[in-house]
Amino acid sequence: MASTPVSRGIWSNFANRSKSLSVKNPSLQNAILSPNLPKGPSTLKASVNKLKYNSPIGLDKIYPLAYDLLEKRSESIYNEVSKIEEKIKSVKDQSELSKLNKEKENLLIKSEQENPEVVFNSIFQTKSLDRSQPVYRHYLKEQWKSYKRMLTMQRLETLAIIPDTLPTLEPEVDVNLKFPHNNVNTWIEPGKILSSNVTSKPPAFEIIEFKESKDDLYTILIVNPDTPDVQNNTFSTTLHWALKDIKLSNNDSMVDIKKLDENKDSILIDYLPPVPEKNLGNQRFAVWVFRQDGKLNDSITKDSIKRTKFNIREFVAANKLAPIGAHVWRSVYDLNTDNVRKLYGLPAGRIFSRGKL
C-alpha cells in the first residue's frame, strides 16, 4: 500500500514566509517532505550504514497525518497573527503596541516551532541559523539556557567576578570570545587560563541576542580586578579595553577587527594585553557587555577615562549601562609575558616575593 504524500500547505508557501524556514539542501528537504526516504538516508555517511538502514515500520503511513495535523494548527495560528497585525496598524499607544508585538512574536514562534524543516535546522544546522526569525532565536535560547548560561554564571560566581566587578548579572545575551592567535576557530570557555601569547592581540566577540534587535548599541569593557596596589596593601581594577557604540543586529553579531576598523570611534580605550606580574598567581579578566539606551555621551573620551584604579560601578551608573552578558578568562605570568611587554612598549615587570614588602 502506497502512503499518502505529505501535504504542501502553509509550510511550503514562501510568499509571506522567509526562505530560511526551509531546509537548504534539496535532497534533505525532499526526504523530510516525503513519507519515506526516496533516496535513502542521506545523512548517514558510510555506504554500509546506508545499505543496512531501515526506517521504522509504519512511519511512512503516520508521518503525513502528523504533518497535516501540525500544519493545520500552524495555519490557524498564522490567521491569528494576521489579525494582530491589523490591530497593530490602528493602535498608537506605545505600551499597548509593545504588548501586541510580543504577542505576535510568541505566535510566530508557536506557528513554526513544530515545522519539521525548522526543527531539522535548529537541531542539526545550529551554526547557520537565520536569527532574524523568532523561532530560531527561540531554539537557540533554549539551547543556551540548558548549558552555556549556567556554565557562565557558575564561572562568574566561583571566580567572584560577581560581586568583585559588578554586583550581579541577569544574562540576556550569549557572549562568545576568541583570540586571533591562530587560524583555528576556538571559542574560549569561561574561566580558562590562557597564555600570554594567546592574549597578546585583542579578542573578537560574538554577541547573540535572543530578542529582536536591529542596530542596537552596545558597550564592551574588559577589566582586571587583580592589579596589585602595594601602597594600600590591596588590589585595584584596571581597564584593559573599552568599546562603545557598537552597532549589532540579530544577523550581524560579530565584534572583530574588521568591524572596529570600519568605525574607529567605537574604540574608547586601546587594548592592553594581560601582563601578569611574576609570583602573583592567576589574574581574572572580566568581559562585560552592556546595552545602551542611546549613544554614549560625547564627553566620555580617551582622556576622560583613567585606565588604572578604574571604578567600573561608577562608570556603569554614570552612563546608564545595563549589563546583559559577561565572560571571563584568567592569565598568569609565563615565559612569553616579557616579550608581550616589549611588543607593547610596557615597562619591565616586577617580581613579587612571598614576604610582605
Add this chain to the structure above:
Amino acid sequence: MFTVRSTVKTITAHVKPTQQLRYKRDKAGLNPQLERIVNQLSVMSAARKQPRLLKLCDEDYIKHRTVMKAWSLYRKNKIEHNESLLEKQYQSMNEAAAELQSINPKLYEIANEHQFGKRFPLEIRTPTDFPPRQIWFYDYFPKVDGSKQQ
C-alpha cells in the same frame, strides 16, 4: 529474588523435556535443555541482553519527533474537549438550580436537603463511559440486614 534460574523455571514450568530421564525427579532442578539456556544467558553480559537501541538517521528522527508531537497534541485536544463538556454540564446544572430557586424556593430547599443516614450504596457499579458487558445480574440478592457479612 529474581535470578535467571528462577525466572526461567517459572516461565518454562509447562515445558516438558524432550529427553526422558530415568530415576530423576523433574522437581529437583531444570531439565538439561533449559540448563544449557541458563548457562548461556549467565555467560552473556547484561548489555547484550538489553534490546538494541533504535538507531534513526537524522531525517527519520525529525519525522519521529513530528509524529510524537502531533500525537501529544491530538490527545491534549481530546482531553480539553472532554473537560469543556464537563464544565458546560456543571454550568447548566448550576443554572437549573438557580432557576429552581427563583421559581420555587421551597422545592429548591427540599432538593438540597441533607439526607441523614442515607449513605452512598457500596454495591453500586462504578460509573464508566460505556455500559458493562453483562447488563444485569439476574441472580442478584441484596444482603440481608443484620447478617454476619455486614
